[in-house]
Amino acid sequence: MRSQHQQIQRLNVMSSATGEIVQEIDLRAQGKRGTHEARCVSRTALLLALEEELPRGTIRYSSKIVSIEEDGNAKILHLSDGSTLRAKVLIGCDGINSVVARWLGLAKPSDSGHTATRGRAKYPDGHGFEPRFLQLVGQGFRAGMVPCNDTDVYWFFTWSPSPDDKDVDKSSAATKQFVLTKLRSTNVPPQVLEAVERSEMNDVLAAPLRFRSPLSLPFASISKGNVCVAGDALHPTTPDLAQGACTALEDAVVLARCLGEALLLRTGDCAAEESHRVVEAALRRYADARRWRSAQLTGASYAVGFVQQSDHPAVGFLRDKLLSGVLAKTLLMMPDYDCGTLSSSGAC
Structure with a gap:
């Protein structure tokens, strides 16, 4: 890259x-x-780089979720092409119009104006x-x-x-x-x-x-049972900090670590119910780790865009004379965050 x-x-x-x-x-x-290291990365190049790390056939295209049905602890996903998938764990990364986020009861994204x-x-x-x-x-x-x-x-x-x-x-x-x-x-x-x-x-x-209101995220149902959300499905935000994809990658690292640690702690051939509880606890840890970071990013991004774009004389004066440095430095402050590594020794 x-x-x-x-x-x-x-x-x-x-x-x-x-x-x-x-x-x-x-x-x-x-x-x-x-x-700090800043680069304008092509979305296509990033997606291809991520895809290359997966076994061939892992990604299934044109598979938009239409609805979610419960069958015990499993989730039955009905797709737009008429097919269904049965999932032991459902991680919704289905964007700003996320069906999974709606199923979890997250607040509907708001119009930024x-x-x-x-x-x-x-x-x-x-x-x-x-x-x-x-x-x-x-x-x-x-x-x-x-x-x-x-x-x-x-x-x-x-x-x-x-x-x-x-x-x-x-x-x-x-x-x-x-x-x-x-x-x-x-x-x-x-x-x-x-x-x-x-x-x-x-x-x-x-x-x-x-964007999803940052006020709704601290107490939102980011996970429930064996279901959670990540990326734009969790924290759709305005692009004013250019951190959308970066934040989604943070989600991925934290989520993978939490799930990895949980699966390593399972005892042998544990019962399905115990396995479900282990996964549920891991997703709760992930949700707790990401809710405040998500709220911080969505709130800061909206605020930066509002001030920088405003044509109000008073706001313009404050922006150009007093706030320009603060707003610009926010672009460095927000990415200066450590989400940890994929090592199983790290905490979620």
Whole structure:
């Protein structure tokens, strides 16, 4: 993964109203647990890397869960293709519209009031940009661009839609034109405009941003019996801290460790009921370990996005003059977290 994705060295936060850099941070700074390392990783590359670690045939595609039925301690999963699966343990990683989260009774994700679009610009002969993350704040939107490697640049744009924006997400062409119009009305660098213009139409997507209220997570039913949730099914969040996939990987490490320790402690050919109790206890430990971290991330991400995007004069003044450093450093503080290792000697 490191060989495919460039390490980002700096974060520059720019006011889109004035074009001035209001904060600059070294993304290689020393954290509590070592030197920070920031890279813009392709989702496809990450998924392929994870898939390669699994035995062939482990992943079953086009298998969306429609409903869950109980049969004793087992769970019967009814899939969209009409087939069924019988599960001794059910870990719901089925995204923001999770059927498993709904079965557990978790609060429905809330509308953040923001919409986001993103794209990838390709420079076949090389883009020549410095390894820095440029972030634009204010004027009612939040945007940014960051190189992924020598030829690809990722960009994003979030805003609070108005009634006049109702047709923006009707087509990728309309979305792209909307972003360019907004950016051209402000003091953004020309390379940002170029990156958006270079994006292929199928690379430009738009969607409303939703998140699970952090107030609901500390006491939420993250696990019940032999069922739990992880990833976006647990903590759907706005992308303002760029920690969605990272947090899902944290979930995976903690969950695997808790289950691994529980299975190692089982005594020989234990009865099915005892095995169920062992798994249930392991999932409870996982839930307890992840609920506060999940609440912290979803809350911080929403707060950062709200302040950085606001076009209110008072908020803008505080952001540019007083809070820019705090907001930028949050990007380093939140990932500076140790979820432990997969070693069975660690605690959940």
